[in-house]
Amino acid sequence: MTKSRKLQSPHITTASTITTTTTTTTVKQDGIAKKILKTSASSIKTVHAGVRSVLRHVPIKKPPQVVRWDFLGVGLSYMWGKINRKHLPVFMRKPLYQAWINIFKCNQSEIPAPLESYPSLADFFSRPIIEGARPISNEGTVSPVDGRVLACGEIKSDLVEQVKGVTYSISHFLGCDPQTLLKNKDSKLYHCILYLSPGDYHRIHSSEEWSIQNRQHFPGTLFPVNKPFLKLIPSLFALNERIVLTGEWQHGFYSLTAVGAYNVGSISLNFDEETRTNCITRDFRCKNLEYFSWNGVGTHSYDLTYESPIPQERGQEIGQFHLGSTVVLIFEAKDFEFTIKQGDYCKMGSLIGKEKIN
Structure with missing residues (x-):
């Protein structure tokens, strides 16, 4: 019995040591990850601050053309506009517009027509509202x-x-x-x-x-x-x-x-x-x-x-x-x-x- 206990003891100690080592390694890894994230966040903030500082000192009378007419700003906006004007199949309209309503918290009670009656997202977006929904103040x-x-x-x-x-x-x-x-x-x-x-x-x-x-x-x-x-x-x-x-x-x-x-x-x-x-x-x-x-x-x-x-x-x-x-x-x-x-x-x-x- 004594011998048996002596044989078991090293195994218990080894398992405990492994668990402790694993925990320590995990803690160290978490610490390293947190430091990396903290450093990255700090670097991003520094870069943003630097960009803001530079932009504030660029004379607004002479911005480079790349700032005023950028591909992302104009090119993609043009393509997105074309997509928005495309007529959608009737079966797609209601679920798509309903998703838009839910995401952006539109007041659905002000929409004057059934959702499926709007041919495109552009038509739905620029829709009118029901008459009387916006009383006009005469005070100023x-x-x-x-x-x-x-x-x-x-x-x-x-x-x-x-x-x-x-x-x-x-x-x-x-x-x-x-x-x-x-x-x-x-x-x-x-x-x-x-x-x-x-x-x-x-x-x-x-x-x-x-x-x-x-x-x-x-x-x-x-x-x-x-x-x-x-x-x-x-x-x-x-x-x-x-x-x-x-x-x-x-x-x-x-x-x-x-x-x-x-x-x-x-x-x-x-x-x-x-x-x-x-x-x-x-x-x-x-x-x-x-x-x-x-x-x-x-x-x-x-x-x-x-x-x-x-x-x-x-x-x-x-x-x-x-x-x-x-x-x-x-x-x-x-x-x-x-x-x-x-x-x-x-x-x-x-x-x-x-x-x-x-």
């Missing part, structure tokens, strides 16, 4: 879209926030010095940026009673318009393709701009069928599109002055995103007060601000 300026407020307030210099801590140039965005737009000497300029998420209603409406006199189409790149990119790329709104509508309202200058973005560059206007965005075939005489061009962003646009001003009523539909992005309001007023703030979510037709009555 209303939101032109369903969207989240990225920034709003008075414009006190050429550089204003596109998102907290990062700016864009108004003069590059509009293609002119904004101070020259003022109709009244004692007026100020104001702006409001509204971001549309994939689940939002994507038609654009008039936020005020005004008249549209000019249209400027700025070809450009198509960066994603989300917080990471807005923080990474200064003056992103002045780089992306956009349609600037300018005119007048009761207090002077008024403008509404539809900004394109990655995979969502298609914009159409109800009163202007000639305007085409998100096109792979372009006029390369345009200075913004020349390869290896170092000309300033906002130096060229396709301009049109309408033969007669186009009147718009508050809440009237102006156009639509066929895959949506951002709307920017820039306007003149003597003393305007916003009733919204950064981060708020607005429904089209809801009050966003009004002129103060002294």
Whole structure:
């Protein structure tokens, strides 16, 4: 019996030693893995910080062409647009659109027609909503879209926030010095940026009673318009393709701009069928599109002055995103007060601000 115990003892000790060794090895491996992940994360953060630092010091007047007209931004957005416009077999429509509704939390009760009645994803995306779903406020300026407020307030210099801590140039965005737009000497300029998420209603409406006199189409790149990119790329709104509508309202200058973005560059206007965005075939005489061009962003646009001003009523539909992005309001007023703030979510037709009555 004693001998038997002596024979068993080495085996027990060896098993215990092996288990301990294995556990120690596993702990060491986990520690090494954690260190590698921590180092990688630290390196990524350092690289991102370096890229942001470089981009902030690159003169926005002379960005390289590779930044303004990139293959991923324009090429893939064009292809995605073509795919979205393809008619789907009827049996595929309802499950596909229902999946979109579930993922992006669309309000299905506002959809006016059966899901299978929309031939393509583009048709479903830019669908109307049931009548009366967006009551229009008569108290002041209303939101032109369903969207989240990225920034709003008075414009006190050429550089204003596109998102907290990062700016864009108004003069590059509009293609002119904004101070020259003022109709009244004692007026100020104001702006409001509204971001549309994939689940939002994507038609654009008039936020005020005004008249549209000019249209400027700025070809450009198509960066994603989300917080990471807005923080990474200064003056992103002045780089992306956009349609600037300018005119007048009761207090002077008024403008509404539809900004394109990655995979969502298609914009159409109800009163202007000639305007085409998100096109792979372009006029390369345009200075913004020349390869290896170092000309300033906002130096060229396709301009049109309408033969007669186009009147718009508050809440009237102006156009639509066929895959949506951002709307920017820039306007003149003597003393305007916003009733919204950064981060708020607005429904089209809801009050966003009004002129103060002294």
